[in-house]
Amino acid sequence: MASKERFSSSVVLTLVCFALGIVLVVQFRTQGKIATDVSAQSSTDQALIISSLVESNASLRKEANRLAGELAGQGPIPKAGSMEAMVEELNKLRIVNGLLEVMGPGIEVRIDGSITALDLQDLVNEVWNAGAEAVAVNHQRVVGRSAVVEGENAIYLDGTRLGSLYIINAIGHPEALEKALSRPGGLIALLRYTYSGASIAVTRLERISMPVYRGRYEFRYAQAMK
Amino acid sequence: MNTFRRSKALLAAFVLLGFLLAAQVQSPRQMAAVPKEASRERVAGTIARLEEEQRSLKETIGRLREELAAQQKLGLARSESLREISSELEKQRLAAGLLPLKGQGVTVTLDDSSKAVGAGGDPASYLIHDYELRDVINLLWASGAEAVAVNDERLASGTSIYCVGSTILVNNTRLSPPYEIRAIGDAVALEDRLRNPANLAKLKSRARLYGIQFRVTSSKEVTLPAYNSGFSLRYSSPAKDGR
Structure with missing residues (x-):
């Protein structure tokens, strides 16, 4: 009886321990599974991540739109084309004012001998009148305000003494310039008549280059009216 | 004694078994709180998409900022050079004479003579000639004039003064006497040079002999029109590149 009772309680104990073992294994497995799945992201965490991303993206989009708007509304940037036109106009006026070295076809009037300042003045006027675009006398640029003055035994162009060999260069249509100057009864004919001892020649040139005007444009008394 | 100890071990085993069973029953409940496989993947996909969007937005912002900075720099440089x-x-x-000007200066008035041509006299002696205008203008420039005009024609580079018959043309425009030459500059200095007997001697003697008019007045304000013709440059080009 005593041994039968001990036997049955041992069986129960064994069964209980067996069941305990199974339950322990199952429980460990379940716990392990839960641990990996939930890992960093519980559903609450995921919701937080999503909501913060949505919020951040909305503000990023807003900033991108603002920048795009600012870029589109960038004040009127001067167009390169309009500046080119201005630079072209500027260079043209610089040539006109004698402030740029200039080159082109034209003529040369060469006078070897003494003439008066008035005659040189007239010759320069005649060259402009014939359509010259740029004029130089003895490689000195002549502009609108240039003055030819009779000095002591010499002619002065804008204050610079000229020798008795005068080389007048004019850039423009060579043939038109030559014809205008050399026409019968024209200024060259008159000068040849007046200065029979001087040698006066008019030559067409394919390429003439001229230096810049040496004087300055100063406006101390004049004011622009607007 | 023996029985008592055995039933104590049995009791402990049962208690532990009970705990573990209870724990095991609880576990599936926790599992149920975790989203099912499919919905978990959907959520992960959403997160990835949002992260991708975030990355691309940041890239866009970076690009826009760079572009904006470049534009602002270009705009600044352009407007500066403009x-x-x-x-x-x-x-x-x-x-070049393209602006109307005012300032102190002088006015020289030249006019043909009102006297009758004397017997055997040359009518040309009683008229103002183109070269006389040129001579006065040349003297004005040589005396420091800053700008000069004849009647309504401003003198500029390329301006010629010549006559066709008895008509004087300036900037290819016919002028009629009296010729009013106006110059802006030091009024006193200009007037002195004009009045100096050494200058314009021929013109002054003709004025005495034939009644040609030559008057000089200085004033605090002389006004000059702008040059209104063009500058044609078809044959000239800068010998060096601009600037």
């Missing part, structure tokens, strides 16, 4: 060019252009326009 300002420079316009101010330089204004200077060149002033020098």
Whole structure:
């Protein structure tokens, strides 16, 4: 009886321990599974991540739109084309004012001998009148305000003494310039008549280059009216 | 004694078994709180998409900022050079005679004689000639005039003064006497040079002999029109590149 009772309680104990073992294994497995799945992201965490991303993206989009708007509304940037036109106009006026070295076809009037300042003045006027675009006398640029003055035994162009060999260069249509100057009864004919001892020649040139005007444009008394 | 100990071990085993069973029953409940496989994947996909969007937005912002900075720099450089060019252009326009001007200066009036041509006299002696205008203008420039005009024609580079018959043309425009030559500059100095007997001697003697009119007046304000013809440059080009 005593041994039968001990036997049955041992069986129960064994069964209980067996069941305990199974339950322990199952429980460990379940716990392990839960641990990996939930890992960093519980559903609450995921919701937080999503909501913060949505919020951040909305503000990023807003900033991108603002920048795009600012870029589109960038004040009127001067167009390169309009500046080119201005630079072209500027260079043209610089040539006109004698402030740029200039080159082109034209003529040369060469006078070897003494003439008066008035005659040189007239010759320069005649060259402009014939359509010259740029004029130089003895490689000195002549502009609108240039003055030819009779000095002591010499002619002065804008204050610079000229020798008795005068080389007048004019850039423009060579043939038109030559014809205008050399026409019968024209200024060259008159000068040849007046200065029979001087040698006066008019030559067409394919390429003439001229230096810049040496004087300055100063406006101390004049004011622009607007 | 023996039985008592055995039933104590049995009791402990049962208690532990009970705990573990209870724990095991609880576990599936926790599992149920975790989203099912499919919905978990959906959520992960959403997160990835949002992160991708975030990355691309940041890239866009970076690009836009760079572009904006470049545009602002270009705009600044352009408007700076534009300002420079316009101010330089204004200077060149002033020098070229393209702006109307005012300032102190002188007015020289030249007119044909009102006297009758004397017997055997040359009518040309009683008229003002183109070269006389040129001579007065040349003297004005040589005396420091800053700008000169004859009647309504401003003198500029390329201006010629010549006559066709008895008509004088300036800038290819016919002028009629009296010829009023106006110059802006130091009024006193200009007047002195004009009145100096050493200058314009021939013109002054003709004025005495034939009644040709030659008058000089200085004033505090002389006004000159702008040069209104063009500058044609078809054959000239800068020998060096601009600037």
